[in-house]
Amino acid sequence: MDFSPHPLHARLVADIRRLAPALHDTQLGERDRLALFSRDLWGVLCRARLHVLPAADSFGGQAAGAAALAQALEALGEHCEDTGLVFALAAHLCACVHPLVAHGSAEQQALWLPRIAEQGWIGAHAITEEEAGSDVNAMRTMAVREGDGYRIDGVKRYITNAPVCDFVLVHARTADKGSFLDFSTFILPRNAPGLKISKQPHEKIGLRTTAMGDIHFEGVHVSEAQRIGAQGSGGPIFQASMELERTCLFAMYLGVMQRQLRLSCQRAEGRVQFGQALIEQQAVSHRLADMKLRLEAARLATARAAWSLDHPPADPSASAIAKLLVSEASIRNGLDALQIHGASGVLSGDIERQLRNALPSSLFSGTTEVLKNHLVRQLRAECRRATRAQAVPGVA
């Protein structure tokens, strides 16, 4: 097993480290309070070509696979305190740019990728509905054949980037057979007639500098050329973007945890109580050790999941395991960091924001419970196979 950094990944990480001063925002606290996304900072990411990483060189990208994407998002998570901005970028890359690169036709890529690369277009990925959260199959948004294309009607909820997006990747039902192949994926511009997006972002506990909103489709016409992949291929396209999100989007939290651990260690070294540094108290130092253990376990699982995605066929449980470990670690480490910082950690600032930003991580890209259900289903199938193999010698 080779753990040495790939030269492309090392270069990406070094570039992002150099970008840190340009991403520093003295107004972050205020923007977080007001729930404001920064288009200016998005521009910084665009000028560094980070918003088209998975695209080919000819479109201004770096043909970044999962491992490169994970490394870049981990570095951004560490060096950019505006985790909401990094989340907006990660959702745009994993669920909008990547599906376009992986499943879009040459014509679709030639039309949409330059808009993203050159004009800094932001993508929103819409699947969730009021009655279809964890249960994606309950989706009611319909794309009905009409004229040379489809007519889309429905409402999508909790959509990252919606209030600030320039284009939308939407999944809609094109059949009603109760199967995973009932959905299709469409791409359309924000100004498509009949598309209505909530202007005010939803107020949320964390990731407040990412704009989240609802999208209404009221008789929106899309042509056949706006369908990504074949009719009925929306399910697998959605699954693939979720596997990428569970691996790469969540890598952003590894970077946050790295910064958090450094801050916590510095605080424990520098803060003297009862005549000695906090870190001399085993109760405090072991908390730091536990934070480090969780971070490293999550980082290893992410590296394995990224490797699996880059070497198909991917093991879907690898991305689920990575996501579960990262989200669990980021919430627990956020609580530990707060405890180590004492009252100073509760005041508005990086430490309290880190905890608030970690809290939603157990919900999006597959909730903790739903992913654990998936793991147990897989485990039971493996157990049954092992039992059969024991019963019939020679059968694996």
Ligand SMILES: Cc1cc2nc3c(=O)[nH]c(=O)nc-3n(C[C@H](O)[C@H](O)[C@H](O)COP(=O)(O)OP(=O)(O)OC[C@H]3O[C@@H](n4cnc5c(N)ncnc54)[C@H](O)[C@@H]3O)c2cc1C
């Ligand atoms: C910050 C954030 C960003 C998001 N961005 C997007 C986006 O860009 N695009 C998009 O389409 N959606 C987005 N979502 C929505 C997200 O995908 C949903 O929140 C998620 O699918 C869960 O659906 P729900 O919130 O309706 O919860 P529900 O499905 O109602 O679940 C509520 C609780 O019940 C549990 N539960 C449900 N079913 C089961 C089961 N079978 N077994 C055990 N427990 C179960 C869940 O685990 C959860 O704890 C975002 C959500 C958040 C928080």
